[in-house]
Amino acid sequence: MRGGLRMVGEAVSVARAGAGWMPRESFWLRLEVLGAWLLALVWLAPLIYAFWAAFHPPAYAIRFELFAPLTLENFAEAWSQAPFARYYLNTFLLVSSILAAQFVLCTLAAYAFARFEFFGRDVAFALVLVQLMIMPEVLIVENYRTMTLLGTVDTILGIGLPYMASAFGIFLLRQTFKTVPKELEEAARIEGCSFLQVLTKVYVPLAKPTYVAYGLVSVSYHWNNFLWPLVITNSVETRPLTVGLAIFGAPESGVDWSIITAGTLLAVAPLLIAFLLFQRQFVQSFMHAGIK
Amino acid sequence: MSFARSNQVHIYGWLLLMPAAIFLIAFTYYPTVATLAHSFFSDGTALRPSVFVGLENYKLMLEDEVFWKVARNNFWFALGTIPVSVALALLMAVWVNGRLPARGLVRMAYFTPTVLPMIAVANIWLFFYTPDIGLVDQVLGMFGAPGHNWLGDPDTVLGCLIVMTVWKESGFFMIFYLAALQSLPPELEEAAKLEGAGRWYFFRRVTFPLLMPTTLFVLINAVINSFKLVDHLFILTKGGPDNASNLLLYYIYEVAFSFFDEAYAATLTVVLLAVLAVIAIGQFVILDKRIHYR
DSSP states (O other): OHHHHHHHHHHHHHHHHHHOOOHHHHHHHHHHHHHHHHHHHHHHHHHHHHHHHHHSOGGGSSOOOTTOOOOSHHHHHHHHHSOHHHHHHHHHHHHHHHHHHHHHHHHHHHHHHHHOOOTTHHHHHHHHHHHHHSOGGGGHHHHHHHHHHHTOTTSHHHHHGGGSSOHHHHHHHHHHHHTSOHHHHHHHHHTTOOHHHHIIIIIHHHTHHHHHHHHHHHHHHHHHOOHHHHHHOOSTTTOOHHHHHHHHHOGGGOOOHHHHHHHHHHHHHHHHHHHHHTHHHHHHHHHHHHHO | OTTOOTHHHHHHHHHHHHHHHHHHIIIIIHHHHHHHHHTTBOOOOSSSOOOBOTTHHHHHHHHOHHHHHHHHHHHHHHHHHHHHHHHHHHHHHHHHHSOOTTHHHHHHHHHHHHHSOHHHHHHHHHHHHSTTTSHHHHHHHHTTOOOOOTTTOTTTHHHHHHHHHHHHHHHHHHHHHHHHHHHSOHHHHHHHHHTTOOHHHHIIIIIHHHTHHHHHHHHHHHHHHHHHOOHHHHHHTTTOSTTTTOOHHHHHHHHHHTSOOHHHHHHHHHHHHHHHHHHHHHHHHHHHHOTTOO
8 A cells, every 4th residue: 555655656756757847846946956066065165175275285275276286295294293193093992992881881781771670770761861961071070080089080091981881872772672572582592591692692683783873973973072082181192183183283383274284184084084985874873873 | 571580680680780870870970969069169279178168159150250251152152053053954954855966975065064073173164264364254355355353353253153063063963854854754745746735835834843853852952062062162262252252161161170160160060060951851841742752
């Protein structure tokens, strides 16, 4: 019935497209297409400019000539002026340690919420959701105090700790686990699986798309995160890319535009390249995470 | 419950929850309560330990002109960014969801700002706003407008931040609308077409009302972001000139880590927490009325 209706609908729209829109409507449609493209161009403009300035000699940073000479000099300069290699390593360690911890903590908690009717579950779940509102960014003052007590100021662990139990991750995985048929779990039980084995052999494999989606969202978030890492770090050995870039690009540092934009592109390159390569996956992941 | 051996369910449930609970207690609940407590104490030093001062910090806050300025700024910043970015997000989603030539490319363009760090794009926007040689002045110069110090002028600085934030956020919100649009049954539109309803009429009377839960969700996120997002201030203005672009969270950062007044920073944080609590309560009240959400 549904499929039939859709087919009729498609036939109608194909017929209409074939017959052409009415002239007045077609004018507006064209105007809309133009608007959509123009907006896209405006939205890409900052990035296009960054590429322009980074790949041309400083003399062309504010002059736009089609045949300006290309150069990689700015990248070499930026690379030599700040310890980008170290910043890359720090960001990589930060992002992967947070993600690993989030996967473990959120999986266990989500399993509890999805399949165990334990005492106080609903209250506990409501309390977890509080973190969706009160994010670690808001609590920088107190969390700094806590990190001082724990001795984790200026460590990569210290940057990651407040983010490891993520309400968003718990919520997302709980929703997914709830859709797993109970029969599968019972079958696994009959095969002799313990309750942790049920989790790792039934639930986790079935939730793979959610892990991918959550992983991409988490990695983009922490690759780009700035305020808390700025507060808690104060040495080259711990600073992630964003904080390093802020120090490198500060007006006081006296570095010129071309080199700053080159440094900026260096900092965003891995994520940007990943995004351009797996664009579909990224958009789908953010959508998947957004629907729940 | 298949593991139901009465007590076992409770024990397993809590054991599974325990690791996450410890982290949440340590870095969310405890600091929230501690913030509230510290706002009632004076700032301690090595010589002068902190003492209970009651509402003294709050009294200071109400007399602090910078606080009022920051609160006003944050209000205008929220009012400037939220409606525009949400409306643009909806427009983008409708466009990208339709039959648009080069649709994939356009969608990518809209979404790109989302994957870029605020701190990095602020570097680029800083150049746009640079007086005379910046892109904004160069483009306006073509129409004969004189150069302007966009970020140095208290009248234009907040507007500059709003424009950049709208650019950064719209594509992110678009995703939620896009997901919602794609879950709408296509029969609706076909039926409307057969009935001869115009696109605008269809959007106004069918699509938009059906997207209401999404709009609500996006609005809440936008409000939270307008209080949470201050990264760009570090690069663009540092809250200046004369606090004309200072926002609440940035002010908290300054008070705590530049002026080292932790008690006052805690007091300001309580205000921020109160704002977030009001949003949370508002969300519950509204969602209660709209049962069809989930």
